[in-house]
Amino acid sequence: MEDPELRRSIVALGMVGDVALDGSDVRVEIKLTVAGCPLKAEIQRRVGDAVGAVSGVERVNVVMDAMSDQERLALRSGLEGGVGHASPFAEEGSGTRVIAVASGKGGVGKSSLTANLAVALTRTGASVGLLDADVYGYSIPRMMGVSRRAVMVEDLMMPVDAHGVRLMSVGFMTSDDNPVIWRGPMLHKALTSFVSDVFWDDPDYLLVDLPPGTGDVPLSIAQLLPKASMLVVTTPQLAAQRVARRAAAMAERVDIPVAGVVENMSWFVAPDTGARYEVFSGGGGEQLAGELGVPLLGRVPLEPDVALAGDAGVPVVARSPDSEAATALLGIAESLTAVIRPA
Ligand SMILES: Nc1ncnc2c1ncn2[C@@H]1O[C@H](COP(=O)(O)OP(=O)(O)OP(=O)(O)O)[C@@H](O)[C@H]1O
Ligand SMILES: [Mg+2]
Incomplete structure (x- = not known):
């Protein structure tokens, strides 16, 4: 699944945290770039749909969290552009x-x-x-x-x-x-x-x-x-x-x-x-x-x-x-x- 705005895989972006399996129940932790991300509900729904579609999965619990400063910096450094860059x-x-x-x-x-x-x-x-x-x-x-x-x-x-x-x-x-x-x-x-x-x-x-x-x-x-x-x-x-x-x-x-x-x-x-x-x-x-x-x-x-x-x-x-x-x-x-x- 891609982030709706970054259009990169959420796994590659480091947005997927712990994934825990308990029988057919799955708990996925998603780390947003900012806590108040306006796309929070959208991302939660998409992850729920994607994981729910995996065969054998019955219940999905998508836990929404925010990245630490360090994690956000790591994500940022992987994206080109920004202050000081030329057009x-x-x-x-x-x-x-x-x-x-x-x-x-x-x-x-x-x-x-x-x-x-x-x-x-x-x-x-x-x-x-x-x-x-x-x-x-x-x-x-x-x-x-x-x-x-x-x-x-x-x-x-x-x-x-x-x-x-x-x-x-x-x-x-x-x-x-x-x-x-x-x-x-x-x-x-x-x-x-x-x-x-x-x-x-x-x-x-x-x-x-x-x-x-x-x-x-x-x-x-x-x-x-x-x-x-x-x-x-x-x-x-x-x-x-x-x-x-x-x-x-x-x-x-x-x-x-x-x-x-x-x-x-x-x-x-x-x-x-x-x-x-x-x-x-x-x-x-x-x-x-x-x-x-x-x-x-x-x-x-x-x-x-x-x-x-x-x-x-x-x-x-x-x-x-x-x-x-x-x-x-x-x-x-x-x-x-x-x-x-x-x-
Ligand atoms: N083909 C059209 N048919 C009906 N209404 C139109 C059409 N094109 C534009 N309008 C309407 O005309 C108004 C002015 O359009 P728009 O804001 O796109 O113009 P603009 O050139 O960008 O204006 P500005 O110079 O203020 O930026 C808007 O209310 C828009 O909905
Ligand atoms: Mg105009």
Whole structure:
């Protein structure tokens, strides 16, 4: 059995303590990395199920305990990364393809697309990380249905697993009543920490949800993730030329190539009549892609389900995979794998 967050065998991690047999009764001691581990019940249940499935075992008693400082240090030293380490994604041998999701304007659906594309990419069998770089206006925790804090193993942060995606967000560090007020250098430090001090474990893809606008965050991200490609999100009615100029200016400033464009909120299908409305005329996605000289990877309809799913913490590709929006999103994930620059 694997630890849900470390994704290593719990035996190899030194989490299994004494195992005692008494006839067909088994008593297993599990040592958690931290006593208050939020995954305690989950681990207890999984161990109970795994041991209970062994033939001849009738009763399983899983005793939950915590590691000693020494045991935790031993576990920690077996995991790469942590404070003082350079960005693992900047290394020559890194096999991770990094995709930063940006737009020239706020509220166009960057976070919704990032969350859905991350889940969609896991469907191809890939391992996927999602870095929420929207430090002030983070929305990934809610969209992915996570309301708990991240676990630390010594100086190393464990990404939170949701819908098969490994997530890191400021939302896992603070409570809502404590808004983050980080400026310039602190902001860069926080993002550095999110890249280097997190046990990302070499995912196949790392998606980055950028904040709206062209402030300091994209610059930091570009430094920390030099192999990134940018995905630009737009809506049909946005004046393509203006958005293109802004997106291109940002891409140039931070030296990240644009891999493609996604148009969101493209059309609406009336649920009662089935009539299809191109709500905003304009073809903004196609124009923008043309201006930037990159492919339009797809168009996503405006669908109440997308917003509802986001509010419910289950992205629409997981909640209603057969919906028109989910179908479009799954298709975009597919196209994305083809245009993203190899790691
Ligand atoms: N295709 C869609 N259909 C319906 N609602 C959508 C769709 N895409 C996004 N939304 C909704 O629009 C709102 C804005 O989306 P989202 O937060 O993803 O945008 P954003 O670009 O990340 O915003 P910000 O710039 O503030 O970070 C959310 O309420 C979301 O649920
Ligand atoms: Mg957002």
